Amino acid sequence: MTLGLHDYERRRRRRFWISTAKTLFLLAVMVGIGVFAYQVGIEQVKGRETGLREENAQLKARVQELDRSVATLQATAHSATVKAAELETRLQRELPQGELAELAKLVAERLASGVDPHRLAFVINETRMPRNCDSPESKRFILPTPLYRGSNTAVGFADGTITISGEGAAARNAEGKTEGWFDPQQPVSIRFTEIGGRQTEATGTLPLQHSVVIGNTEHRFMIAAGAKSFVEVTTERCPFP
Structure with missing residues (x-):
């Protein structure tokens, strides 16, 4: 009977220690889980904090960039305002x-x-203001073209001291063929040759004007298109200067 009681006591202690060991094991597991969860939470908090810091740094950089852009726009607007004021002043002055x-x-x-x-x-x-000039004198001549080099292609003025000649572009008919007379719508070249050989020229679309000064006299010429093939030259002599 003593042996049976001893076995019972031994089994009871064994169950106690097994139960205690299980409890400790569960406690250890729970503590481990708690510590792991805590570490995970800490890491997540650190990660969020790092992310927030980076986002804050990006926002600060963006704010600085916007500040620079605003400053540039303000400077540009100020410059535009100054230029507009200058242009308005100039416009008022020059209009x-x-x-x-x-x-x-x-x-x-x-x-x-x-x-x-x-x-x-x-x-x-x-x-112009009236000048003490002689009465105008008019003459005409045939303006030569590449197709016509005949007679009556020059005139003289001032007792022959100035000879006027020239050349024009040949006119074209409805079929596009060239004619012998000049085209008054095209530029012409008018030459003024003095008796000493000096030559000046006026070019462009008629009418043209040109002055030749000899001594104390200014010879003023006005050249306009006349009848077909002809140019009309009108001159007046005025004191110079």
Whole structure:
């Protein structure tokens, strides 16, 4: 009977220690899980903190970049404002005023109506203060072309001291073939040869004007298209200067 009691006590202690060991093991597992979870949480917090720091740094860099852009835009706007003010001042200073504005308007209207700009410039240039000039003298001659080099292709003025000649582009008919007379719509070349051999030239679309000064006399010439093949030359002699 003593032996049976002893075996029972030994089995009881064994169950106790087994139960205690299981409990300790469970506690150890739970502690390990808790520690692992804690470490994981710490790492996640550190990761989020690092990410927030990086995001904060990026935001600061973006803010600085925007500040620089704003400063550049403000400088550009200020420069544009200054330039606009300068242009407005210049415009007010250079725009025609009063009678000059009326003349500019009239010129613009004439150009819009189809008046030849060269003709208009010629007329304006001829409008000068009265001068003590001789009565105008007019003559005409046939303007040569590459197809015509015949007679009556020059005229003399001032008692033969100035000879006027020239050349023009040949006109074309409806079929596109060249004719013997010059085309008054094309540029021409007019030569002024003095008796001593000095030669000057006026080129462009008719009408043209040109001056030749000999001694104390200015010979002013106006050249315009005349009848077919002809150019009309009008001159006047004026004191110089």
